[in-house]
Amino acid sequence: MLPSPPATPSFPSSVLRRRTRAACVAGAALLLAGAPLTGQATDRSTPANLSARVEIVRTAYGVPHILADDLAAMGYGLAWVMMEDYREQVPEALLRANGRWALAGGGASAVGGDFAGRLDHAFAGETYHLLPRDVRDVYAGFAEGLNDFIRLHADSLPGWAHPEFTPQDVAARDISVWDQGAVADFERLRRREPPLEPDLEDGSNAWALAPERSASGNALLLRNPHLSWTAGYYETHVVVPGVIDFYGDFRLGGPFTTIGGFNRRLGWATTNNGPDLEEFYALLRAPEDPDAYLFDGGRVAIDRRTVTAEYVRSDGSIGTASREMSFTPLGPVVYEVEDTVYIVRAHSLSQYRVGEQWLRMMQADDFDEWTAAMKIRAKVSSNLTYADADGVIHLIWNAAAPDLPHPHSDGPALATETEDVWTELVRYEDLPQITSPPGGYVQNANDPPYHTNLRAVLPRDDYPESFPEPALRFRSQNSLELIDTDHRLTLDEFVELKHAMGMTIADRMKDDMIAILEDRIGEQGMVSADTYNAIETLKSWDNTASRDSRGSSLFELWVDEYFDLVADSLRYDVGWSEEEPMTTPRGVGDEQAAVEAFGRAMDEASDRWGTWDVTWGEVHRIRPDSSDIDLPVGGCASALGCFRVVGFTDDDDGKYAGYRGDGWVVAVEFADVPIARSVLLYGNSNRPASERYYDQAEMFSENRMKPVAFTREDIERGAVTRYRPGVTSSGSGTR
Numbered sequence: 001m002l003p004s005p006p007a008t009p010s011f012p013s014s015v016l017r018r019r020t021r022a023a024c025v026a027g028a029a030l031l032l033a034g035a036p037l038t039g040q041a042t043d044r045s046t047p048a049n050l051s052a053r054v055e056i057v058r059t060a061y062g063v064p065h066i067l068a069d070d071l072a073a074m075g076y077g078l079a080w081v082m083m084e085d086y087r088e089q090v091p092e093a094l095l096r097a098n099g100r101w102a103l104a105g106g107g108a109s110a111v112g113g114d115f116a117g118r119l120d121h122a123f124a125g126e127t128y129h130l131l132p133r134d135v136r137d138v139y140a141g142f143a144e145g146l147n148d149f150i151r152l153h154a155d156s157l158p159g160w161a162h163p164e165f166t167p168q169d170v171a172a173r174d175i176s177v178w179d180q181g182a183v184a185d186f187e188r189l190r191r192r193e194p195p196l197e198p199d200l201e202d203g204s205n206a207w208a209l210a211p212e213r214s215a216s217g218n219a220l221l222l223r224n225p226h227l228s229w230t231a232g233y234y235e236t237h238v239v240v241p242g243v244i245d246f247y248g249d250f251r252l253g254g255p256f257t258t259i260g261g262f263n264r265r266l267g268w269a270t271t272n273n274g275p276d277l278e279e280f281y282a283l284l285r286a287p288e289d290p291d292a293y294l295f296d297g298g299r300v301a302i303d304r305r306t307v308t309a310e311y312v313r314s315d316g317s318i319g320t321a322s323r324e325m326s327f328t329p330l331g332p333v334v335y336e337v338e339d340t341v342y343i344v345r346a347h348s349l350s351q352y353r354v355g356e357q358w359l360r361m362m363q364a365d366d367f368d369e370w371t372a373a374m375k376i377r378a379k380v381s382s383n384l385t386y387a388d389a390d391g392v393i394h395l396i397w398n399a400a401a402p403d404l405p406h407p408h409s410d411g412p413a414l415a416t417e418t419e420d421v422w423t424e425l426v427r428y429e430d431l432p433q434i435t436s437p438p439g440g441y442v443q444n445a446n447d448p449p450y451h452t453n454l455r456a457v458l459p460r461d462d463y464p465e466s467f468p469e470p471a472l473r474f475r476s477q478n479s480l481e482l483i484d485t486d487h488r489l490t491l492d493e494f495v496e497l498k499h500a501m502g503m504t505i506a507d508r509m510k511d512d513m514i515a516i517l518e519d520r521i522g523e524q525g526m527v528s529a530d531t532y533n534a535i536e537t538l539k540s541w542d543n544t545a546s547r548d549s550r551g552s553s554l555f556e557l558w559v560d561e562y563f564d565l566v567a568d569s570l571r572y573d574v575g576w577s578e579e580e581p582m583t584t585p586r587g588v589g590d591e592q593a594a595v596e597a598f599g600r601a602m603d604e605a606s607d608r609w610g611t612w613d614v615t616w617g618e619v620h621r622i623r624p625d626s627s628d629i630d631l632p633v634g635g636c637a638s639a640l641g642c643f644r645v646v647g648f649t650d651d652d653d654g655k656y657a658g659y660r661g662d663g664w665v666v667a668v669e670f671a672d673v674p675i676a677r678s679v680l681l682y683g684n685s686n687r688p689a690s691e692r693y694y695d696q697a698e699m700f701s702e703n704r705m706k707p708v709a710f711t712r713e714d715i716e717r718g719a720v721t722r723y724r725p726g727v728t729s730s731g732s733g734t735r
Contacts, residue, residue, distance in 0.1 A: 050145070051148065051724050053069040053073035053076075054073040054724065055068075055723070055724055056077055056723055057716075057719050057722045058720050059719060060720065061695055061696055061706065062695070063235050063236070064081040066236065067715075068238070070137065070240060071134050071137040071141065071244070072137040072140055072141035074138065074238050074244070075142035075145065075255050076141040076148075076725070077238075078255050082250075083150075085687070085692055086685060086686065087156065088161055089232070089252060092104075093173065094146075094169050094170060096113065096117060097121070097173040098121040099114040099309055101113065101117070103310040103318070104161075107312055107314070108313065110311065111311040114311075115309055115323045116177065117172070122177075123172075123352065124172035131352070134243075134359065138255050138355065139255065139355065142255050143166055143167045145725065148163070149725075149726070150162065150163035170255070176349060177349055178332055182280075183334045189410065201661070202226075203271065203445070203638060203645075204224060204269070204446065205222070205226070206269035206385035206395075206444050207442070207479070207494075207498075208220065208222075208393040208394070208395070208442050209393065209440060209441050209489065210436055211391040212488075213489065215489060215493075216669060218389070220491065220668070220670075221668050221670070222269065223248070223385075223664075223665070223667075224269070224498065224664075225260070225269075225271075226646075226663065227663070229624075229658070229659055229682045230682075231251075232251050232686075233663060233680065234249060234250050234252050235680050237709075245263055246261060246263045247261050247262055248261015256355035256359070258270065259362065261666060262666075262674055262676065263362060263364075264389075264674060265365050265390075266364060266367070266387065266389065267674075268361070268386045269385045270382040270385075271445070272381075276408075276466050277400055278348075279345050279422060280334070280343070281343050281413055281415040282340050284414075284416065286299045291304065295418075296416075296417045296418055297417070300328065300329065303326065304324055305324065305326070305327065308320055309321055331345040345402070347400040348400060351377075356378065357378045358379070360373035366388060367388055367435075374398070382398050383444045387668075387670060389670040391436075392436055393436055393441070394434070394442065395452050397449035399426070401425060401466060401467070402466075403425055403426045403427075403464075404422050408465040432448075432467070434452050434456060434458065439453055439455040439456075441483050441484065444479075445475045445479045446476070448468040448469065448470055450470045453484075454581075455484075470581075472581045472582070473641075474508070475641055475645070477581075477641065478500075478642065481502075481504075482502075483497075492677075499644060501546040501635065501644055503543055503642055504641025507641075509588060512573070512586075513588055514535060514538055514539060516594050517594065517595055531602070537550055537551040545620075545640075545642055545644070546634045547617030547701070548615050549616045550614070553614050553618075553619050553620070554612045558601040559640065561604070562594055565590070566589060566593045570590055571590075572589050608654035616632075616634060619654075619656060620633055620635075620646070620655070620658070621655055621658065622657075623657045624693075624694050627688055627694060629697055632701060633701050634703070645661040646658045646662060663681040663682055665680075666678040666708070677708060679699055680696050681696055681697055683695045683696055
């Protein structure tokens with residue numbers, strides 16, 4: 001027998017067998033309402049009257065402080081405020097996670113995504129009783145808060161939102177059984193296509209400063225994810241006296257999906273790291289038996305499961321669709337041919353303790369307790385940047401990475417016996433990590449962890465072949481330039497530094513691009529006044545994407561046009577190297593293309609704005625749909641090297657509308673009582689009718705952050721509304 005991880009989940013046959021159409025139609029109402037798909041009893045053990053055990057106090061910008069008597073009441077309040085601010089998006093997220101979205105609101109086009117959700121839900125039901133009671137209390141409270149809100153506010157919700165969600169429904173949001181990404185990856189391998197490159201604009205920044213780098217002698221922490229402005233970061237404070245006191249972000253749709261922030265003693269930030277967490281294996285099919293493979297000298301049966309999902313047809317009737325999904329004790333089957341079965345093996349497919357890990361991290365009092373929570377290893381990836389009141393700072397390149405018994409390869413390895421496949425993870429202690437290094441800082445901007453600190457670079461040779469190679473892109477270089485100093489920062493200076501607007505690519509390329517252009521102009525002997533003035537403006541530009549900078553928008557167009565003309569490998573005169581990690585890449589790889597690109601950029605500026613001579617903020621705007629908000633904003637794309645990341649899309653008038661990047665930012669100083677600043681650009685609601693919709697956009701535009709109310713005294717002083725949820729639909733603070 002193979003040891004865990006990963007365990008291969010089993011499921012009640014009632015979930016997976018093909019049902020008749022009549023049975024599907026008869027059961028549709030129950031499925032839509034959230035009846036368990038597992039056939040096991042629903043957990044209703046949480047005491048009733050949860051609303052009486054929680055008070056919600058909203059401070060400025062609608063930030064909810066959930067003051068609860070116990071964890072079940074905390075979960076109840078968390079669901080309630082998410083429903084107030086996001087309405088149907090919360091139950092939709094759970095229906096998608098449980099494989100019921102096509103039956104609810106998604107229709108036939110959504111049914112393909114429901115098959116994996118059915119498996120996830122079944123596994124959640126099978127493993128739910130294994131979770132500690134306090135974790136189950138949070139899930140159960142969240143389900144009840146969601147149900148009570150739906151009951152009281154049915155008139156403001158779609159008809160498919162029924163108040164019958166179970167704790168298992170909520171837990172399924174944190175579970176993955178089928179790896180659709182691995183299936184797609186294998187298809188690309190099979191077609192000999194290169195793997196998909198990660199989106200450079202999806203990511204995060206994080207800093208931690210040790211006491212010797214702060215003016216107060218307290219550690220400082222920055223959390224700064226920058227995803228889509230519809231990513232659902234939800235700013236919340238949860239308090240259960242003696243149990244938990246945590247301020248940060250809870251992703252929309254559940255209590256434990258992804259969390260960052262701080263408690264009274266410590267805090268952390270996550271940044272994407274993209275480790276290789278899965279391995280493909282080729283298994284030899286047993287002769288004359290399509291449903292078995294050869295392993296360890298015997299035959300092992302392939303578990304064929306027919307998963308059925310219901311959907312609503314356009315005429316309102318119920319349709320069904322089925323898909324066969326095959327599993328082995330080693331992992332799911334991703335592809336089969338006559339003599340070979342290909343499977344994927346990944347630790348992530350056995351994890352049901354995600355909520356437990358997050359809760360223990362939120363409750364931790366010191367670095368040892370936080371590390372013990374991390375060693376649960378249900379959170380299988382992300383860099384974690386940490387700081388605490390004891391002065392410890394830390395960064396770990398977190399990855400549930402297989403400890404491979406064979407050479408690393410993108411393709412499948414042949415496996416005929418247990419010794420051919422991975423059975424253990426690389427030990428937590430052996431992952432790249434650094435604690436309280438020289439210089440008093442750690443940082444990450446999504447690049448591999450070796451240059452977390454320039455004074456204590458981690459040797460690549462210390463880690464497995466499957467780990468990423470060193471790289472330090474422009475945003476990471478910008479991060480290091482800002483933080484690798486000996487200056488002792490106040491919290492306000494820390495916040496100001498976060499809003500630095502430098503565009504690192506300009507530091508590496510601008511002077512050479514201008515020199516090449518001037519040389520060509522000198523050879524030709526003539527230059528227009530417009531071109532001369534543009535060049536002079538670029539020379540005097542401060543290389544930032546700040547709102548008032550002039551020349552920045554033209555340079556952005558110039559670089560974009562240049563990159564369109566030149567192959568990636570030929571962009572720079574000198575490519576990036578480990579020997580010069582902070583000054584490469586640099587220079588211009590194709591001088592003729594740089595000259596041609598300048599002409600194109602001038603023409604495009606004229607077409608877009610009537611002139612090249614605009615400030616960055618004139619043409620880079622915050623202007624969300626369904627609103628009259630139209631604000632200038634500083635910051636640029638990660639590819640250009642801005643630490644203040646903002647991604648833009650073309651608007652109808654030729655200007656750019658921000659739609660992704662920095663949105664949620666929190667900075668905290670670990671004094672005796674934490675002192676913090678935060679901003680959530682798009683606010684705690686994405687509903688245009690809500691007063692919370694983009695209500696912090698002006699603050700973000702002006703590079704400001706609001707003080708965080710953390711102590712009970714601060715909360716009382718800043719209280720705008722207070723209420724007990726679920727009691728009545730009036731006076732509840734509902735938006």
